Amino acid sequence: MISLTDFLVVSAVLFCIGLYMVVSKHNAIQILIGIELMLNAAILNLVAFGKYDLFNNAGQMFALFAIVLAAATTAVALAIILNVYRQYKTIDPGKVDQLKD
Amino acid sequence: MKDFLNAIDTLTIHFTLAAVLMPLLAFIINISFPTKWNKVSGWVSTIAILTSAVLSAFVFAKVWNSHEVHQSQLWFTIGDTKVQAGILLNNLSVLMLLLVNLIALPVHIYSTAYMKDDESYNRYFAYLSFFCFSMLALVVADNLVLFYIFWELVGFSSYLLIGFWYKRHKAIVANKKAFIMNRIGDMGLLIAIIILFAQYHTFDIAQLFADKGLIFQSIIKNGVWTAPSAHLPAIWQYLACGGIFLGVAAKSAQFPLHTWLPDAMEGPTSISALIHAATMVAAGVFLLGRVYPMFNDAELTILAVIGCFTAFMAATIALTQNDLKRILAYSTISQLGFMIMAMGIGAYASSLFHLVTHAFFKCLLFLVAGIVIHQMAHIRDDNGLDIDPQNIQNMGGLRKKLPFTFAAALVGALALAALPLTSGFLSKDGILVQAFAWTENRNVVLRLVPIFAVLTSWLTVFYIARVIVKVFFGELRVAQLSPGLKIDVSDGGLLYKVPLFLLAACCFFPLFSLNPFSYDASWVYKGFPGISDDTGFAIVLPGVINIGGLLIIYFSYAIYTGKRANPFPQQGALFNLACNEWYFDDIYNKIIVKPLVILSRATFWFDRRVIDGFVSVLARAGIALSKLSSWFDRHIIDGFLNLLVAIVRGIGNFARRFQGGKVQYYLFSMLVVILILFILKTLV
Numbered sequence: 001m002i003s004l005t006d007f008l009v010v011s012a013v014l015f016c017i018g019l020y021m022v023v024s025k026h027n028a029i030q031i032l033i034g035i036e037l038m039l040n041a042a043i044l045n046l047v048a049f050g051k052y053d054l055f056n057n058a059g060q061m062f063a064l065f066a067i068v069l070a071a072a073t074t075a076v077a078l079a080i081i082l083n084v085y086r087q088y089k090t091i092d093p094g095k096v097d098q099l100k101d
Numbered sequence: 102m103k104d105f106l107n108a109i110d111t112l113t114i115h116f117t118l119a120a121v122l123m124p125l126l127a128f129i130i131n132i133s134f135p136t137k138w139n140k141v142s143g144w145v146s147t148i149a150i151l152t153s154a155v156l157s158a159f160v161f162a163k164v165w166n167s168h169e170v171h172q173s174q175l176w177f178t179i180g181d182t183k184v185q186a187g188i189l190l191n192n193l194s195v196l197m198l199l200l201v202n203l204i205a206l207p208v209h210i211y212s213t214a215y216m217k218d219d220e221s222y223n224r225y226f227a228y229l230s231f232f233c234f235s236m237l238a239l240v241v242a243d244n245l246v247l248f249y250i251f252w253e254l255v256g257f258s259s260y261l262l263i264g265f266w267y268k269r270h271k272a273i274v275a276n277k278k279a280f281i282m283n284r285i286g287d288m289g290l291l292i293a294i295i296i297l298f299a300q301y302h303t304f305d306i307a308q309l310f311a312d313k314g315l316i317f318q319s320i321i322k323n324g325v326w327t328a329p330s331a332h333l334p335a336i337w338q339y340l341a342c343g344g345i346f347l348g349v350a351a352k353s354a355q356f357p358l359h360t361w362l363p364d365a366m367e368g369p370t371s372i373s374a375l376i377h378a379a380t381m382v383a384a385g386v387f388l389l390g391r392v393y394p395m396f397n398d399a400e401l402t403i404l405a406v407i408g409c410f411t412a413f414m415a416a417t418i419a420l421t422q423n424d425l426k427r428i429l430a431y432s433t434i435s436q437l438g439f440m441i442m443a444m445g446i447g448a449y450a451s452s453l454f455h456l457v458t459h460a461f462f463k464c465l466l467f468l469v470a471g472i473v474i475h476q477m478a479h480i481r482d483d484n485g486l487d488i489d490p491q492n493i494q495n496m497g498g499l500r501k502k503l504p505f506t507f508a509a510a511l512v513g514a515l516a517l518a519a520l521p522l523t524s525g526f527l528s529k530d531g532i533l534v535q536a537f538a539w540t541e542n543r544n545v546v547l548r549l550v551p552i553f554a555v556l557t558s559w560l561t562v563f564y565i566a567r568v569i570v571k572v573f574f575g576e577l578r579v580a581q582l583s584p585g586l587k588i589d590v591s592d593g594g595l596l597y598k599v600p601l602f603l604l605a606a607c608c609f610f611p612l613f614s615l616n617p618f619s620y621d622a623s624w625v626y627k628g629f630p631g632i633s634d635d636t637g638f639a640i641v642l643p644g645v646i647n648i649g650g651l652l653i654i655y656f657s658y659a660i661y662t663g664k665r666a667n668p669f670p671q672q673g674a675l676f677n678l679a680c681n682e683w684y685f686d687d688i689y690n691k692i693i694v695k696p697l698v699i700l701s702r703a704t705f706w707f708d709r710r711v712i713d714g715f716v717s718v719l720a721r722a723g724i725a726l727s728k729l730s731s732w733f734d735r736h737i738i739d740g741f742l743n744l745l746v747a748i749v750r751g752i753g754n755f756a757r758r759f760q761g762g763k764v765q766y767y768l769f770s771m772l773v774v775i776l777i778l779f780i781l782k783t784l785v
Contacts, residue, residue, distance in 0.1 A: 023769045031765075097762025 007048035014041035028081045028091040032074065039070045113163045114172045114188050117241055120156035120198065123149040124234040131227035143213035146226040150209050150233060154202035157237075161199045164190045166628055171307050173243055182302065189243030189307050192628045193390050193453065197240040197383070200457055203607075204379035204464050205233045207600030211468050212371040214596035215475070225265060225369070232258040232372075236380040240387060245294045245304040248391075252290060252384065256283040256352070259381045263368040275364040282361040286351020290388070293344030296337050300328050306391060316394045342400045345392055346407075353385025353437045356411040360685050362434055366426040370471030373426060377433040378464035386440045386456050393449060402547065405445025405539075409550045409557075412438025414683055416560035420567070421680040424491045425470050428568055431682075432517065433463055435557060442554065443532040446539040450629035451531035457625055458524035458613065462516035465604035469510040472597060473499065473572060476590040480579065484586050488579060493571045500573040505592040507573045509601040514569045516608040518562040518650055521643075522617050524608055529558060530643045531620035537642060555646060562650040563657050570661040618643070 014037050021034025043063045050059020085091050088098075127149035131142045164170055173187020190198075209229065216225050235254035242248040257280075264276030298304060301315045309315050319328040326338040349355065354362035362382070366373055376382060389404075396404065415434035422428045436459045443452035476499070477490035488495050500507040516525035536551035580586050592598060606612070614623035621627070660667050669676075681687065759770055 019772070023765055023772065093764045096764075 004048055004051070007044060011041040011044040011048065014038070014044065026092045026094060028084065028093055031093065032077050032081070035077075036070065036074065039066070043067060043070075109163070110170045110172065113160055113170050113190065116156045116160050117188050117190060117198070120153040120160065120202070121234065121237045121241060123153040123156075124230040124237065127230040128227050128234060131223055131230060134223065140217075140222070142223045142226045143209075143216075146230045147206075147209040147213060149230060150202060150205050153233075153237065154199075154206050157195070157198045157202045160190065161195045164195045165192060169307070171243060173305075176244075176247075184246060184304055185244060186247050187243045188241045190241065193387070194240045196453065196457065196625065196628065197387055198237060200383075200460055201233065201236050201240065201379045204460050205375060207468070207603050208371050208375045208378075208464065210596055211374075211471070211600040212369075214594060215371050215471055216369060219369075221265070228258060228261045228265065229372070229375070232262060232375065232380060236384065239384060243306050245297065245306060245309075247304075248306065248388075249287075249290060249294055252348070252352075252388070253287060255381060255384055256280065256287065259283075259365070259376055262372045262376075263365045265368050265372065269367065272367040275361075275367040279361040279365050282358050283351045285358060286348040286385075289344035289347025289351070291344070293341040293348070296333075296341040296344070300326065300331055300333055300337065300341075302330060310392055310394050314394070321397070338395075339400075342396055345388065345395065346400075346404065349385040349389050349441070350407075351385070352388070353382045353441065354434045355385070355438065355441055356407055356414060357685075359411060359415070359434050360682075360689060363427050363430040363682070366424070366430055370426065370467060370474060373430070374464045374467030374471070377430070377467060378460040382433060382437055383456055383460065386437065386444070386452065389441070389444050390449070390453060393444070401445045401447065403445070405442050405536075405550055406547075408438045408440070408442030408445055409553050410438070411435070412442060412557045413553045413560075414438075416557045416564065417679045418682045419564040420560060421676060423494050424489075425474065425493050425496075425568065425572070426467075426491055428493070428564060429463070429466055429470055432466075432561065432565065435561060436463065436517075439529065439532055439554070439557070442536070442550070446536050446550075448532055448535040448539075450626045451528060451535055451620065453629055454613075454620065454623060454625045455528035455532060458516065458528040458608075461604050461607040462513045462523075462525055465509060465513040465601065465608060466517065468597075468601055468604065469506055469513060472503065472506050472593060473510075475593075476503065477579075479590055480586065480588055483589060484583075486579065486583065486586075493568060495579045496572045496577065497575040498573070498577045499590075502577075502588070502590045503573075503592050505598055505601065509605045510569060510573065512605040512608050514565045517565050518654070519558060519646075520650060521647060522610055524610055524613050526617075526643070526647075527610060527614055527620040527623055530646070531626065533558065533646065534620075534642055558646060559649055559653055562653045566654045566657040567661055570658050574658070575662050 018034040018037030018039075018041060021037065022031050025031050025034065043066050046059045046063045046066065048059075050057060050063070053059055081091055084096055088096050090096065124146070127146045130145050134142060170190040171187065173185040173189075176184045176186035178184070209226075212225070212229065216222055219225060232255070235251050235258050239248065239251035239255055242251055260276050260280040260283075263279050264272050266272045294304070297309065300319070301309060303309065303315070307314070311317075315328060319326065321327075321335045321338060324335045326333045326335045347358070351358040351361075362377075365376065368376075412435045415431045415438060419428045419431035419435065422431065436455070440452045440455050440459070443449075443455060473496065474490050477488075477496060480486070481488050481490055512523075516523035519525040519529040533551065533554055536554050540548045540551055577588070580588065610617040613625055614620070616622040678684070759766070
């Protein structure tokens with residue numbers, strides 16, 4: 001029997017991996033991947049806690065919305081990365097420190 | 102009528118002022134012109150002095166034997182004392198005014214030729230004009246303060262001129278000596294002026310020394326000197342007279358302050374002529390003439406004795422000297438001694454008469470000496486010899502080479518020797534006759550005074566005859582020593598001849614008296630109050646003196662042309678005494694100069710070691726103290742501030758890291774902060 005705790009542990013590990021990637025990677029794509037990992041950790045939590053609401057399945061529903069929204073934000077993020085690359089000829093966020101005009 | 106007379110007087114005063122200021126104008130022009138206008142400056146000065154001479158002749162004609170002209174205006178006020186400055190013209194001052202100009206004019210003309218090769222021609226004439234200005238102003242000043250100012254200026258400008266060739270060490274030493282000697286006299290005069298002011302509360306010469314003036318009204322009784330408005334102990338009167346005597350002795354080179362005059366020969370010869378004839382040394386006699394009523398009988402006797410001693414001493418020194426100018430210098434001292442002695446015996450008029458006649462013949466002799474020295478220097482330079490051009494032992498036989506100069510020198514020498522038909526005869530016999538008249542009813546010691554005066558006048562004849570014979574007769578001794586010399590000398594042009602001619606003309610009797618044998622027929626003598634002499638001396642004495650004089654002239658001619666062996670030993674105590682100028686310089690050096698130098702060295706040492714040492718200890722303490730405070734400042738105060746700065750910088754650097762523009766860093770910081778918050782929340 002897979003307990004809630006196991007889900008939460010996996011989720012936490014996923015989140016930490018994502019957080020680590022976001023903080024440490026030098027490539028915007030990898031950072032984006034990190035963000036996706038963290039998002040998925042959150043969605044995993046939503047689904048895992050969804051077992052306490054078997055009638056409305058609100059957790060499942062919310063996870064679906066989140067996945068869709070995540071896809072949308074990812075698209076937007078990729079577009080930004082593309083523009084950033086066009087502007088700076090790099091996608092290392094450490095080197096893109098000129099957000100002013 | 103009175104207004105008209107006043108207007109004439111004012112005109113006279115204006116003329117006098119112009120006469121005095123012309124040389125000053127020349128001085129100003131000469132010092133302001135650049136040096137390339139060099140040759141003009143001589144004529145500027147000469148024209149100025151010519152104008153001045155013409156004006157003073159006019160003034161002389163107006164004032165001489167007429168009334169006294171005195172005008173003044175308020176100069177300054179101190180407390181209640183109003184000091185007037187103005188011009189006082191009486192017989193004495195107009196005579197001096199004219200005399201100074203008449204002597205200065207030939208000297209100026211002569212100088213334009215004599216100094217023409219000098220590089221400082223411009224400066225020479227500037228100084229010369231300034232000298233004349235000081236002297237002219239001195240003789241017309243009506244006020245003792247003004248008098249003192251010009252008295253100092255005369256001393257100062259003679260200092261400039263004696264040291265004119267300031268690159269020669271001897272000239273510098275000589276002018277320093279002259280100046281310091283004169284300062285002693287100046288102090289005396291200043292003290293006398295202050296005492297007179299304390300007693301009479303006025304500086305005005307006319308009020309003080311007039312016929313019925315303040316001095317006349319004051320008496321000394323029981324040790325108290327009583328004036329119309331005040332009285333002082335009698336000692337102050339003696340001090341004032343002593344001070345004036347010091348002033349006279351310094352300016353007129355009388356014993357004991359005479360030693361500067363022979364050294365003053367280091368200046369250009371034309372300057373010596375001016376100093377010795379009319380300007381510098383005459384100032385002393387002039388001062389005596391101005392303040393004459395001050396002296397009482399005892400003080401006059403002292404004057405007479407000192408004058409006689411100076412005359413005799415200087416004449417003996419002149420016998421043994423070999424430097425042409427030095428002999429003439431001692432001759433001047435001797436003749437000034439005669440003038441002072443004449444003042445002392447009450448022969449006021451004769452003294453001033455001798456001053457005037459002496460001015461002409463002494464100026465003439467000096468100008469002649471200048472030509473002779475120039476020509477000897479020519480011979481030296483042409484032949485590359487190493488001789489002193491002023492040494493009469495090198496000269497001789499110049500009468501054929503310089504006939505005009507010889508004639509002029511002969512006239513001057515005869516006048517100095519006081520032979521009949523010359524002006525010197527008139528004035529000197531006046532003095533001698535009155536000296537004999539004076540000794541009647543006096544004690545034996547004072548009877549020596551006229552005897553020494555006669556001796557001195559014979560000595561004068563001898564030394565001047567020696568000079569003339571050695572310089573102009575016989576053969577040129579330089580040429581005998583080293584044969585085959587190229588000798589190319591001449592009298593010089595008109596600029597030399599005209600002044601000599603003018604002065605020589607003034608050395609004869611007609612200018613002064615129509616009767617060549619009677620001094621009291623002379624107009625200069627009559628212009629001043631004199632003593633009448635009804636004694637028999639006037640007839641016998643001149644005859645005796647002049648017969649003696651003629652014998653001496655023949656005698657010295659015979660000796661120095663070699664016709665007869667020299668009977669005088671050239672060594673021995675007396676010869677050494679005269680040759681070393683009576684050891685005055687040695688004595689002064691030993692007694693005054695040396696201790697003074699030692700004292701100065703000691704005070705210098707004290708100043709250098711003790712006072713400067715103390716100051717430098719203070720300075721070192723100051724430096725140490727400031728080093729300490731500098732260390733404190735650097736390490737403690739600056740250290741504290743630096744620490745503050747370091748803290749702020751550390752905080753700043755730390756805080757800056759969060760604002761690096763790096764997105765991940767922001768994220769990381771945020772994470773850390775949240776974590777810390779959570780940890781704190783768990784702990785608390």
